[in-house]
Amino acid sequence: MNIIAQHGDIIVIMACVFGFFMAWGVGANDVANAMGTSVGSKALTLKQAIMIAIVFEFAGAYLAGGAVTATIRKGIIDPSILSGTPELLIFGMMSALLAAAIWLLVATFFGWPVSTTHSIVGAIVGFAAVGISPDAVNWAKVAKIVASWVVSPVTAGFIAFFLFRTVQRLVLDTKNPFENAQKYVPFYIYLVGFIISMVTFTKGLKHIGLDLSFGNSALISVGVGFLTMIIGKIMLSRIKEDKEADKDYHFTSVEKVFGVLMMFTACAMAFAHGSNDVANAVGPIAAIVGIVNAGGEVLQETVMPSWILILGGTGIVAGLVMYGHKVIATVGQNITELTPSRGFAATLAAATTVVVASGTGLPISTTHTLVGAVLGVGLARGLAALNLKVIGTIFVSWVVTLPAGAGLSIIFFFMFKGMFS
Amino acid sequence: MVSTNPFTQMFARSPFKPMQEHIAKAQQCAEQLVPFFEASFADDWEKAEKYQLIIADLEHEADDIKKEIRQSLPSGLFLPVPRTDLLNLLRMQDKIANTAKDISGIMLGRKMSIPTLIQNEMIEFVKAAVKTSEQALTALNELDELIAAGFRGREVQVVEALIDKLDDLEHKTDNLERHLRHSLFKVEKELDPIDAIFLYKVISWIGDLADRAQDVGGRLQLLLAR
Numbered sequence: 287m288n289i290i291a292q293h294g295d296i297i298v299i300m301a302c303v304f305g306f307f308m309a310w311g312v313g314a315n316d317v318a319n320a321m322g323t324s325v326g327s328k329a330l331t332l333k334q335a336i337m338i339a340i341v342f343e344f345a346g347a348y349l350a351g352g353a354v355t356a357t358i359r360k361g362i363i364d365p366s367i368l369s370g371t372p373e374l375l376i377f378g379m380m381s382a383l384l385a386a387a388i389w390l391l392v393a394t395f396f397g398w399p400v401s402t403t404h405s406i407v408g409a410i411v412g413f414a415a416v417g418i419s420p421d422a423v424n425w426a427k428v429a430k431i432v433a434s435w436v437v438s439p440v441t442a443g444f445i446a447f448f449l450f451r452t453v454q455r456l457v458l459d460t461k462n463p464f465e466n467a468q469k470y471v472p473f474y475i476y477l478v479g480f481i482i483s484m485v486t487f488t489k490g491l492k493h494i495g496l497d498l499s500f501g502n503s504a505l506i507s508v509g510v511g512f513l514t515m516i517i518g519k520i521m522l523s524r525i526k527e528d529k530e531a532d533k534d535y536h537f538t539s540v541e542k543v544f545g546v547l548m549m550f551t552a553c554a555m556a557f558a559h560g561s562n563d564v565a566n567a568v569g570p571i572a573a574i575v576g577i578v579n580a581g582g583e584v585l586q587e588t589v590m591p592s593w594i595l596i597l598g599g600t601g602i603v604a605g606l607v608m609y610g611h612k613v614i615a616t617v618g619q620n621i622t623e624l625t626p627s628r629g630f631a632a633t634l635a636a637a638t639t640v641v642v643a644s645g646t647g648l649p650i651s652t653t654h655t656l657v658g659a660v661l662g663v664g665l666a667r668g669l670a671a672l673n674l675k676v677i678g679t680i681f682v683s684w685v686v687t688l689p690a691g692a693g694l695s696i697i698f699f700f701m702f703k704g705m706f707s
Numbered sequence: 708m709v710s711t712n713p714f715t716q717m718f719a720r721s722p723f724k725p726m727q728e729h730i731a732k733a734q735q736c737a738e739q740l741v742p743f744f745e746a747s748f749a750d751d752w753e754k755a756e757k758y759q760l761i762i763a764d765l766e767h768e769a770d771d772i773k774k775e776i777r778q779s780l781p782s783g784l785f786l787p788v789p790r791t792d793l794l795n796l797l798r799m800q801d802k803i804a805n806t807a808k809d810i811s812g813i814m815l816g817r818k819m820s821i822p823t824l825i826q827n828e829m830i831e832f833v834k835a836a837v838k839t840s841e842q843a844l845t846a847l848n849e850l851d852e853l854i855a856a857g858f859r860g861r862e863v864q865v866v867e868a869l870i871d872k873l874d875d876l877e878h879k880t881d882n883l884e885r886h887l888r889h890s891l892f893k894v895e896k897e898l899d900p901i902d903a904i905f906l907y908k909v910i911s912w913i914g915d916l917a918d919r920a921q922d923v924g925g926r927l928q929l930l931l932a933r
Binding site for chain 2: 673
């Protein structure tokens with residue numbers, strides 16, 4: 287108790303620094319995959335992609351980042367077990383943040399593909415199970431999270447498969463693909479607006495003082511869907527068929543129409559990414575701040591202050607502006623194969639999956655979800671060549687990242703414990 | 708660092724663009740046969756040699772593309788069509804270039820002059836064969852559209868129509884070959900027997916060129932039928 291009273295401010299400041307650093311890392315590295323699809327398909331210029339990412343990553347983090355943050359903060363560990371020793375939870379969350387951040391640095395340095403989500407979840411489970419007691423971990427919740435890591439790419443794959451099949455059936459396989467693209471793309475745009483706002487409104491805007499019933503949320507979402515559709519229609523009306531360019535590749539004009547759609551899915555993707563990944567950075571801060579503010583009480587019910595989400599959102603944007611733009615450009619150059627008609631199917635599928643996971647409070651990997659979505663497009667026989675070895679790489683990254691994050695956080699945990707007591 | 712990003716890593720280099728480049732090279736090879744034959748009619752073997760060199764160079768370039776495609780198709784790759792079918796198609800495409808090189812090679816080596824009486828029919832025959840392989844190229848150019856459409860629906864019909872036309876062209880070439888053989892038969896007594904034998908051989912190889920082009924169409928059709 288004394289520790290919290292004495293060092294409360296320092297602890298909170300340290301936590302914010304570590305958390306901001308984590309968020310910076312998310313912005314610098316992870317945003318690239320979410321936005322790279324739009325840059326690679328030339329639906330957006332690099333500058334536009336960064337502008338969209340700044341606005342929608344922040345919006346996603348602030349508006350829809352609450353549920354996953356709550357999971358990281360108090361879902362994985364059962365705080366009631368720690369009510370007598372709140373300082374252990376503080377040390378633990380500090381070590382988890384530090385462990386995940388250092389592990390990400392090391393992995394980035396060596397070029398290993400690791401996910402922020404897996405690092406932080408592994409780190410939290412590690413300190414709790416070893417540093418405190420295996421009973422402190424809510425294993426049922428952990429099992430659910432781990433299952434979601436498998437389920438989310440598969441779900442995104444299914445959605446992407448069906449979305450792309452509808453594109454093939456309604457547009458590409460028809461006599462007048464351009465006319466049909468102009469006809470059907472507005473509906474897809476509607477879908478983007480509707481899904482994102484539906485999940486956001488139903489799952490949580492309580493922290494900004496908006497508590498809507500399901501019916502109201504649905505109504506507002508329909509409205510948002512129509513609004514995006516109208517904006518989309520205006521943008522679409524400027525796209526004209528270029529018969530000359532179509533001679534070489536018959537779908538050149540059609541892809542331009544899908545390029546407009548891709549702008550909307552890019553917004554959705556950035557929003558989804560912000561809503562899920564911000565928690566990796568700010569979840570631990572929220573836990574620490576909660577305890578310190580309550581004067582050492584481990585409270586289950588405390589409402590998380592929204593400045594924490596803003597801090598996380600700002601960190602992501604900072605990482606994006608300072609370093610992430612380079613990574614987006616590189617990713618974009620590598621995936622030119624993903625034309626707007628394919629890219630939209632993949633990103634919308636991934637964005638939907640991620641945003642639903644965010645709403646349910648499940649921390650998942652956006653990158654792995656995107657990989658699943660792209661495979662879905664491939665299964666619709668829509669892509670030239672996919673390297674299936676990445677699936678193996680993904681499994682290896684789980685197997686390595688979880689124990690690495692856990693091991694590091696255990697070391698830091700005992701270090702902090704020794705330092706402060 | 709980015710090379711280990713699973714998301715960018717999953718996009719392997721597409722073999723389809725190189726496939727199109729390869730058949731375009733093979734077609735360039737075949738096209739050179741027309742000026743080559745015209746030079747041989749004029750008994751201008753210096754000029755003919757120039758065209759033969761171009762053909763050999765183009766064939767070599769096609770070979771390089773072929774090797775590159777084969778190397779970029781490891782078995783772990785997920786393709787919209789079976790990998791073996793694609794490799795078979797590539798083999799057929801390559802034969803177009805090889806046949807063109809063989810024809811020009813043997814004619815130059817033996818300085819084979821074509822009897823004046825059948826020259827007109829001969830050049831018509833060569834042009835028909837080249838047109839057949841050109842149709843194979845046209846069909847192959849639809850590959851990227853086929854991928855976008857998932858090898859289904861309307862685009863398949865478009866390609867099938869192109870393949871039908873390819874078959875017609877091959878059939879036409881066959882007819883010309885028959886007539887040409889007949890004309891040669893009428894004048895063969897006046898020729899040196901060995902020259903006559905080789906002339907028949909060259910005619911049959913030009914027919915092969917059209918056949919290989921038709922085979923390309925056949926393999927392409929296999930990609931569609933699934």
